[in-house]
Amino acid sequence: MKRYWLLYGCLLLVVLFSFIWYSMVTLQQASHHIEGQSLGERILNKMSPIHPTVQFTEPLVSHDDKSLLIDETLVKVKLKGIRVFCFITSQEKSLATKVVAVNETWSRRCDGKVFVATTKRVYPGVIDFKVPDGRAHLTEKTIAALRYLYTNHLSGYDWFLKADDDVYIIMENLKYLLSHYNHREPVYLGHLFKKYSKWGYMSGGASYLLSREALRMVVEKGYNVQGKCAKTGTDEDVELGHCLHAVGITVHDTRDQFNRETFHPFSASNHIIGPIPNGLPDWDRHPTRVGHECCSQLTISFHYTDPSLMRIMEFLLYRTSVYGRLPNFNAMKNFFKIGTVPPLNV
Template sequence: MDAILPTKDTIVKLTKEQFSKVRVLCWIMTAPMNLQKKAWHVRATWTKRCDKVLFMSSEDTEFPTVGLNVTEGRDQLYWKTIRAFQYIHKNHLGDADWFLKADDDTYVVLDNLRYLLSKHDTERPIYFGRRFKPFIAQGYMSGGAGYVLSKEALRRFVEGFRVGKCTHFSSIEDLAMGKCMEAMGVEAGDSRDKKKRETFQPFTPQNHLNKVLGSKQSWYWGYGYYPAIEGPECCSDLAVSFHYISPEEMYVLEYFTYHLRPYGYQYRFSPDSPQNMTEKTMTLKTDLEVLLT
């Protein structure tokens, strides 16, 4: 007897119900000089899919931005991060389950981020991003690729400064963040997909795909917690983020991610399928995925 497959509408409804339980607050690190040339384009593209979005700057503006009472400059990035998470903890802790930090030149695919986070409990102290390995035992997450804290991780970050376990010991934002996370018992999570491909990318798609990341002696090759790969296997089919994205490229990624589809294409990657699935079960999974195209 042939299997009765659920309709596309049913699958979409179930997917939306699942994702509605994964509430993500996105905060974007920006500056007054970047509001029109960068932040405006972030607001016009991927952040529309966040449950809540906040643009964090040194001063309040009508953009709108949240002024964090810090001066501008690269040496102030960690102060911005500290003040931003303290502000969110005080004012928006109940508005989301996960708390994403991204730069104003980072593009994030929220659907894929929600899929990743749906596998984890926000009350567990954990955070995700592109994991680097130097200087900290458990590694730390690349600031440019963006990173996302569980609710418990956010609580512990703020608590760390209250009790003195975390300090502004370095102006290097992502490294200092990672040191605090480790000190507060927050796990550096593995964000790779089932095929061990990275989901958070510290560079543009063309950099990762076209093998232009420099010689094997460059910093990039020594920083990865997991082996770095160039070319088509560099990045997951369910990639979450790319960094150093220009305003023009924001709209290109928006189009390629949410609009462009080759006619008749059938998506066959089943991220939740164990490798030892029977051929019959795999075929059924594929048929279900076809309904979503």
């Protein structure tokens, strides 16, 4: 009997050691596979496997859970039918950090979106125009993105938002501003700087928008016409502004009725607390303000928002409320200064 128990014990040991050996080999193979991937690849592989040229199409909702007592009826009724496509510029080194944060927060409210980056491999939701990174190629990359939008999405969306991967956008406020404009007219919106021309240009850092007609005109009458617009340059927002003006598109005001800005080229801390960067008043078309008067009640964007702050802003805006304090929506019917901005006398 003891002989049988001894034989049985030996068999168990053989099975156990075989299992351990197999597990170690499998783990080693898996670790080699993982070590061959960057952190960005490991994180992005967990994202939805969407083809780079296919836009994300998520509905305009706050993605709230049922424990949040939120009424979005006004948003769904008032802003229904305003379709915004977001093209968000980035770099491969930021795909695992900034892009993940943008994808988890404000960009979920875009009606369509694509991330633009030069990469060494294919990532879900990212399109590569094979334009090198760096300031020297920013204009080329932006023109490539605009041509892509013109070819693939012109008829499907009303507005086209250019944003960096470190800006935070409050989409509902943006769409309310857009509800006052006609996308069938050439409209160019953002934070207005006054340099380089009598019209000025919209800050790329604060984000800017083109209506469907503005996108059509800048591609067909601008970039598709030899010698009409510059196709290289270090400041894509400046060059785009020049091209838009060359085809007859003027700048529009985005301040509110109290002269507070809605698009902000620097961080929330810079604008609310200060100090503002040296020289900003020399660039701003409208008077630069710091503190309570810096920013509209219906603010749209803040630049230089890192991933941690982006998630904090998302939480405070969409998962917290102040009991008894509701905006006076009836008084906001004429909230924005709608219209073009006259040229400077230069």
